[in-house]
Amino acid sequence: MADLAAPRAGHLGGHAPIEHIPSLPPLIGDYEERCRRFTWEGARAWLDPDPSGHVNMAHEAVDRHAAGPLAGVVAIRFLDRTGEATELTYAELRTRTNVTAAALRLLGLEPGDRVCTLLPRSPELYLTVLGTLKAGGVYCPLFPAFGPEPVRERLALGRIRVLVTDTLSYTRKIAPQRASLPDLEHVLIVDPDEAGAPTGTTPWSAALAAGWAAYDPETFTVAPTRPEDPALLHFTSGTTGKPKGAVHVHAAILAHHVTSEFALDLRPGDVYWCTADPGWVTGTSYGILGPLSCGVTIVTDAADFEARRWYRILHDEQVTVFYTAPTALRMLMRAGTALAREHTFPTLRHVVSVGEPLNPEAVLWGLEAFGLPVHDTWWQTETGAIMVSNYAGMPVRPGSMGRPVPGVVAAVLAQGADGRAAVVDGRVEVLTGPDEVGELALRPGWPSMFRAYLDDPDRYAKAFADGWYLTGDLASVDADGYWWFVGRADDVIKSAGHLIGPFEVESALMEHPAVAEAGVIGKPDPLAGEIVKAFVTLRVGYEPSPGLARELIAFGRHRLGSVAPREIAFDQALPHTRSGKVMRRLLKARELGLPEGDLSTVETAPAAATDEGATT
């Protein structure tokens, strides 16, 4: 099964001939030296706790700079869709986030209560993240391209008390389902029109004015959070069941900070642009917290991708460090090298990528377009921060993810029949040979490791074995210690850098009256890495037709938004396991024209006969 479970990154270019490209000069010593010197214990000295040992992420990211020489430096420069800029210095950001925290406190937010945003990249989003942390709340981002279904599910699972959003998103995605969200007490609307905010909501500006009136933003005290108090909740997708809520604690800021230095090479004076949507973990760890903790100037753009605009921003804003994703790089590549050459990037010194396999072509294209190789970084929602990277100062090996960053201990574990690490009597086997493929595992101990899956201790426990956190990815290490991504060990789909749980998509499709059952896979796509493809069994009385396929795509799109399937195939005999589960791996193997592997557990039965009794 392992070969089916682990499609190599081949469709994206696979392993390139071994080649090293020199990287920028290291910030402090070389790789080996940095690894040798680094300990989390030692790094902890960077934190700025209060006299009682309280640590708050927003204090570390903003207030400590606002109290020092960086107070007058621009912390965030917001570009709106028209290109108009608004800036906040570290001192201003401190005041504004204090006001936001005061507003939330006034609304009755208690320590540990959860606050969501459903917003594009706008000042209100950044203020909400930092304000929530300062108020002692837990911040949970929602991706603005999600449809009503994934939004409702995450608001309900997270028992979110406060949501900050805009009129359109509220009216379309929240209002119709508000009755089913009893925990959602307050909705703040950032763009009320002349008639005011929709019924049952509060204008953002009114909430802030109240906060301003009730507290003096200059003397406001940040919530005394302990290092192990929850700070962030990030939903991520698994192969079965509901989205998983990964919980991160305030101490995680130390990992955000250290990896922002090591892997992104950030330092005061940098102008940094991270193109990740703030609705995902990259958007908080490296769109907000890590870079601010390094005292850089963040540039953020509200508009969607447009190649010319991106080159112009890199040039005009004098960006020094650029963190983006393979899909975005492939879109730039598609727009042509000539367009890149129309621009110069004299300030740019480091280009970094995350989220999906970075094909060697993209690394080399970076050399052509920017004169810089693209540096890959690997991590996950659960790890909270970069774990493996081709980082500053270390020669880049195109196609490789790099090496574990200092403080991170990684291993490749021998696989069992299901593709995941084999656990025998509670023990795993660490593979030590070069190029041996197995599940990538990490030794817990770095501060941004997730501390729980919300309300799901069993699932959390299952993520660990024999003292390792099991990532669900397959990887190998070459003779020089460079790590290579091989594929996922499970059915989770990666589209344009975003994880998509097949179960969530299948469940939504099955709400359509024509659909008896659905099996969803990732289909290789030259731009997005993978797109979502659904195989659908129809109920009696429905016939396959292009019209019905279009209808199902539209249905999915309406419910799910950006995670909806882009292709539908009708299949009246979806393959099932003996326990009745659709065999997504087999669907994928067939789609890719790969050998179907060990079929001993397959029972190809029509949907009507999938209950346990009928199939065994």
Ligand code: WT7
């Ligand atoms: C999964 C995690 C990384 C933070 C944002 C996404 C895949 C991530 C790489 C990379 C190949 C990668 C893995 C991982 N992934 N980075 N450099 N090369 N694959 O976090 O949504 O939790 O996704 O993204 O499969 O497990 P996420």
